Amino acid sequence: MKLIAYNCRSDERVYFEKFAKQYGVDLTLTREAPTAETVSAAEGCPCISIITTPMTRELLQMYYDVGVRFISTRSIGYDHIDRKAAQEIGMRIGNVSYAPESVADYTIMLALMATRKIKKIVLRSEAQDFSLAGVRGTELHNLTVGIIGTGRIGGVVAQRFAAFGCRVIAYDLHQNDSLKGFVEYVPLPRLFAESDLITLHMPATKENYHIINAEAIAAMKDGVYLINTARGSLIDTQALMDGVESGKIGGAALDVIENESGLYYNNLKNEILTNRERAVLKSYPNVIVLPHTAFYTDQAVSDMVKHSMESCLLFTEGKKNPWQIV
Known part of the structure; x- marks a missing residue:
């Protein structure tokens, strides 16, 4: 599977590289956010991994048009994604879970x-x-x-x-x-x-x-x-x-x-x-x-990266995905 992870922080990189090797994923990491200017980087990727960038109808359509069919947000919350638009476009959405x-x-x-x-x-x-x-x-x-x-x-x-x-x-x-x-x-x-x-x-x-x-x-x-x-x-x-x-x-x-x-x-x-x-x-x-850091531990970051990658793999393999919400 080919996957691009947007908004990749330096602390996430080691976990992305670890799990990409473990699962045989062709991985691209970028610090850039998913935008109209960076959508071309996702060409050939059935899935993308994001954090909390607002995903509007227009942006979802752009990613769908270049072949993306599943978006995994590395967060429990998913209110930054227009789920109604995703449903209408045919884009599937997933979140992640991490150590509570x-x-x-x-x-x-x-x-x-x-x-x-x-x-x-x-x-x-x-x-x-x-x-x-x-x-x-x-x-x-x-x-x-x-x-x-x-x-x-x-x-x-x-x-x-x-x-x-x-x-x-x-x-x-x-x-x-x-x-x-x-x-x-x-x-x-x-x-x-x-x-x-x-x-x-x-x-x-x-x-x-x-x-x-x-x-x-x-x-x-x-x-x-x-x-x-x-x-x-x-x-x-x-x-x-x-x-x-x-x-x-x-x-x-x-x-x-x-x-x-x-x-x-x-x-x-x-x-x-x-x-x-x-x-x-x-x-x-x-x-x-405080600046939205309650989640931020080594275990949680590892879980978020791992589950995002696993969620994308389950989608591409057509298997039951516990993180899929749309």
């Missing part, structure tokens, strides 16, 4: 940072302000944690919080039977009303767009903590900012934000950023904003 512990551990880290008010402590320490006023934390075992989405990642997150002694409640359209010994599934309004800390673990879809909005925040406990390591579009940013400024939200830790496409994974230290909401969120002493 990477995001789960990061989620716990963010929860601890938020509830122990680490941002305030670090900022004060840098200015040699070692006073205690305003930095008293909360212990996890005293909290009711609400988990929205209990798939592979959310399930491990539930286990982690239960190990801390938290009461864990959850909402998911498809309940995870393996969690029912220590997780109580509840309706979403009840989760909002009872949770001291809420963490999100679901893909971005039209149905759950802004699942955390002004109405949802109003239904939450005063001083609630919000953690998001899933997708930025799950939270209405303006409603979040209003909640922080009113004191309704006691703290937030965000690995993802709305409109982050084209922002992260680039060195932009001398650039003017156009995401004003990010600047406002970062200005709050009780809000942590």
